[in-house]
Amino acid sequence: MTRTTIRSMTVEPLNVPLHEPFAIATGSVTQARNVLITLTLQDGSIGYGECAPFPPSTGESQETALAAARNCIDLLVGQDAAHWRRLSKLVHSLYFAQKTVCAGIEMALLDALTRCYGMPLYAFFGGASTRVETDMSIPLVTPERGYQLAEKTVKLGISTIKVKVGGDLREDVNRVEAVRSGAPHVGVILDANQGYTPNEALLCLEALEDRDIRPILLEQPVHKDDLAGLRYVMQHTSVPIAADESAGSLAEVSNIIATGSANVINIKLMKTGIVEAMDIVALCRAAHMQLMIGAMIETRLAISMAAHFAAGLGNFRFIDLDTPMLLTDDPFNGGYEQQRGIYDLSQIEKGLDITPR
Incomplete structure (x- = not known):
C-alpha cells in the first residue's frame, strides 16, 4: 500500500x-x-x-x-x-x-x-497557459429573448456569443440577427446540434450573409453520422465548420481528418474521457486541425477540469465553457478566478483546488 x-x-x-x-x-x-x-x-x-x-x-x-x-x-x-x-x-x-x-x-x-x-492540474497537462476565455451560449429562444440575453452578455464583458440554431430556419436567422443587434461588437458562433440538412445549413449562412452577419464558426450543422453532409457544407462555405457530436471518439476524429470533413474538432471530456481526449489533441495537432473545447451542462467542478486541460495543453482556438454561468447556484468553493469570460488558474496550487460547499 x-x-x-x-x-x-x-x-x-x-x-x-x-x-x-x-x-x-x-x-x-x-x-x-x-x-x-x-x-x-x-x-x-x-x-x-x-x-x-x-x-x-x-x-x-x-x-x-x-x-x-x-x-x-x-x-x-x-x-x-x-x-x-x-x-x-x-x-x-x-x-x-x-x-x-x-x-x-x-x-x-x-x-x-x-x-x-x-501540483496544479494545468501544470500536469503541460503548463502551456494558466487561463482560458470562454464564450457565452444563447439557447433556442425567441428573438426578443435572444436580444436581452445578448445585451446581458455584453455587460458581463464576454467577447464571443454562441447562438443555438438548428430549428426553423426563419426563426434561427431572426434569433441570430436579434443577438447581433443586442451585441453588435462581439463574435458570433452558430451551433446547430445536428439540426440541419446540408442545404439548410448553407441557406442559413446565406441568409445571414444577406444581413451582413458572418459567423466565426458553424458547429455540427448536420446529423453526427452524416460525414458526407458535413464535408459538403464545409466545401461550400468559407465559414469554418466544427465537428462536435460527430467527434465522439479518437476513431471518429481520425475518420473526420482522413475524409476532410471539418475544419475544427470540438473536444468534450464527457464524450471521450480525459485519456482519449489527450490522444485526440495529439492527433489534431499532427494533422494541423484546429481545436475547440466544450461541455455538457456542467458545474464549476467539471468546467475547471476542462479549463485546466485546455490551458495546460494549449492551442485551443475556441473555448465554450460557460455552463456554470447558466446555473442558479454554485455548489463548490475554490478553483478558477473569473473576470469577465476569463478563467484564471494561476493561483491554484494543487489539483483543481475545489471543495464542495
Whole structure:
C-alpha cells in the first residue's frame, strides 16, 4: 500500500437548477442532473469528479450514471491512483457506453493524484497557459429573448456569443440577427446540434450573409453520422465548420481528418474521457486541425477540469465553457478566478483546488 492507494470512493447525485430552460435542436433541460464522485487516497488527499450525462446528446441519464459509478467502487478501492492510465482503461473496458462516468472517474483520479503530488492540474497537462476565455451560449429562444440575453452578455464583458440554431430556419436567422443587434461588437458562433440538412445549413449562412452577419464558426450543422453532409457544407462555405457530436471518439476524429470533413474538432471530456481526449489533441495537432473545447451542462467542478486541460495543453482556438454561468447556484468553493469570460488558474496550487460547499 502506498500514499496514492485509493482508500475510499463515494458517489452521490449533484443537482443544480438552470436560470431558464436550455433548449437545443435535440432537446431541452431545466437543471443539471449530474453525479459527484469523491476519491480519498491513503495519505488523505481527496479528489473530486463530475459526471454530466446530457440525455439529448449522450443518451445517458443521472440514474444510469449513478448505477455505473457505484459499480466502480469495489473495482477501484485498494487500487493505486498513480496507475491512472491503467485504471482508466479498466473502467472504459467495462463501462464503454457510460462515457460521462469514465470521465468523472478519471477526473477524480487526477484531482486526487495531483493534490497528493502538490501540483496544479494545468501544470500536469503541460503548463502551456494558466487561463482560458470562454464564450457565452444563447439557447433556442425567441428573438426578443435572444436580444436581452445578448445585451446581458455584453455587460458581463464576454467577447464571443454562441447562438443555438438548428430549428426553423426563419426563426434561427431572426434569433441570430436579434443577438447581433443586442451585441453588435462581439463574435458570433452558430451551433446547430445536428439540426440541419446540408442545404439548410448553407441557406442559413446565406441568409445571414444577406444581413451582413458572418459567423466565426458553424458547429455540427448536420446529423453526427452524416460525414458526407458535413464535408459538403464545409466545401461550400468559407465559414469554418466544427465537428462536435460527430467527434465522439479518437476513431471518429481520425475518420473526420482522413475524409476532410471539418475544419475544427470540438473536444468534450464527457464524450471521450480525459485519456482519449489527450490522444485526440495529439492527433489534431499532427494533422494541423484546429481545436475547440466544450461541455455538457456542467458545474464549476467539471468546467475547471476542462479549463485546466485546455490551458495546460494549449492551442485551443475556441473555448465554450460557460455552463456554470447558466446555473442558479454554485455548489463548490475554490478553483478558477473569473473576470469577465476569463478563467484564471494561476493561483491554484494543487489539483483543481475545489471543495464542495
